[in-house]
Amino acid sequence: MIYLDNSATTRQHDRVTEVMLQYMGEDFGNPSSLYSLGIMAEKAVKEARKKLARAMDLPEGSLYFTSCGTESDNMAIFGAASARRRRGSRIITTQVEHPAVLEACGRLEQQGFDVIRIRVDQDCRLDLDQLKEAINEETILISVMQVNNETGAIMPIDEIAKMKQNAFLHTDAVQAFGKIPLAKCADLVTVSGHKIHGPKGIGALWIKKDVHIPAFFAGGGQESGMRSGTENVPAIAGLGEAAALLSEEGSVKELRDRLLSGIRDEIKDIRVNSPDDGCPSVLNISFLGTRAEVLLHTLEQDEIYVSTGSACSSNKKGQSHVLKAMGLSDREIEGAIRFSFGKYNTAAEMDQVVDKMKKAVSRFRRLGSFR
Numbered sequence: 001m002i003y004l005d006n007s008a009t010t011r012q013h014d015r016v017t018e019v020m021l022q023y024m025g026e027d028f029g030n031p032s033s034l035y036s037l038g039i040m041a042e043k044a045v046k047e048a049r050k051k052l053a054r055a056m057d058l059p060e061g062s063l064y065f066t067s068c069g070t071e072s073d074n075m076a077i078f079g080a081a082s083a084r085r086r087r088g089s090r091i092i093t094t095q096v097e098h099p100a101v102l103e104a105c106g107r108l109e110q111q112g113f114d115v116i117r118i119r120v121d122q123d124c125r126l127d128l129d130q131l132k133e134a135i136n137e138e139t140i141l142i143s144v145m146q147v148n149n150e151t152g153a154i155m156p157i158d159e160i161a162k163m164k165q166n167a168f169l170h171t172d173a174v175q176a177f178g179k180i181p182l183a184k185c186a187d188l189v190t191v192s193g194h195k196i197h198g199p200k201g202i203g204a205l206w207i208k209k210d211v212h213i214p215a216f217f218a219g220g221g222q223e224s225g226m227r228s229g230t231e232n233v234p235a236i237a238g239l240g241e242a243a244a245l246l247s248e249e250g251s252v253k254e255l256r257d258r259l260l261s262g263i264r265d266e267i268k269d270i271r272v273n274s275p276d277d278g279c280p281s282v283l284n285i286s287f288l289g290t291r292a293e294v295l296l297h298t299l300e301q302d303e304i305y306v307s308t309g310s311a312c313s314s315n316k317k318g319q320s321h322v323l324k325a326m327g328l329s330d331r332e333i334e335g336a337i338r339f340s341f342g343k344y345n346t347a348a349e350m351d352q353v354v355d356k357m358k359k360a361v362s363r364f365r366r367l368g369s370f371r
Helices: 014-024 036-056 069-082 099-110 128-132 157-163 233-248 253-266 292-302 321-325 330-334 345-368
Strands: 061-066 090-093 115-120 141-144 168-172 188-192 203-209 271-272 281-287 336-339
Touching: 036 061, 036 188, 036 203, 036 233, 061 069, 069 099, 069 141, 069 168, 069 188, 069 203, 090 099, 090 128, 090 203, 115 128, 115 203, 115 281, 128 157, 157 168, 253 271, 253 345, 271 330, 292 345, 321 330, 330 336
Parallel strands: 090 115, 090 141, 141 168, 168 188
Antiparallel strands: 061 203, 188 203, 271 281, 281 336
16 A cells, blocks of 8 residues: 555554553543542643644743644634734635635634635745735734645745734644644644644644633633643543654655656656645645546555545535635646655655556546547
């Protein structure tokens, strides 16, 4: 099997699984319990928080565990909007955000907030002039992802921070964490476990010191009152372990470069949708004159797994909102495949993918010519 859909999810590290099993079996206590079994669980949560904080390497702030990246995005966006509502009503995001951000901003727009969605160019680079013009005294929140999940484009979070004025700056760093350094200038940062060879169903939101948003869940006061509910100790411990293991990660840039070079050499009529200076974990290419969904299932027969876009919106009909915002034609969007790399991929696998991809594209184009 060759798995090249690591932006959707990653294979869980064996060490992460071992740690999680410990807290599912032997050390299964509730962290709020006062006896030793509960104290052991509480200690595991505290230790995982320290490991995650070290790996994120951000300034002084607080780290809260959530159920996933989507919840963390919602917690940040709805929390910031609530905290700053009396100061203004403008929220700025981009046209190419993850649905967790776009849908949350859309709901706020229905509630009367003024939501501005900044455009991108054909390389998925943000229009900073439009962003600068959109920021005014009414702006209370700017939410821009650090790495785009479909193209790997790296957004200029540092530049945005310089122009944000009094607005909170949130960045969805789910695709950035473990690949590039996180943006230290943001006020709120979202990460997720299953993108870094950790467990599904666990994420976190980091909030800078002196930035205050209201609690997301009401209840027993867990997570310092910010997210009540009994902690998912196995997943939290697993996320902490996955974060600690990031120091062992190798670079995937060589894999990306090898695959891209091979495709360029062997397959004609392609469009590379990922910028050259993008995050090395993602490569998006349009194979013109083909249908990506057909290519995906053709590769699947050889146990090669790729994607046609974001896994979080693949159940929805319609074109990729990211590629559409970049101005790609219907033909270019229809043939777009996303390859995303992880620690278990090898250079030899890239050569196999080029060979199988060449055969699949050639076969489709040949059959298509008779339609």
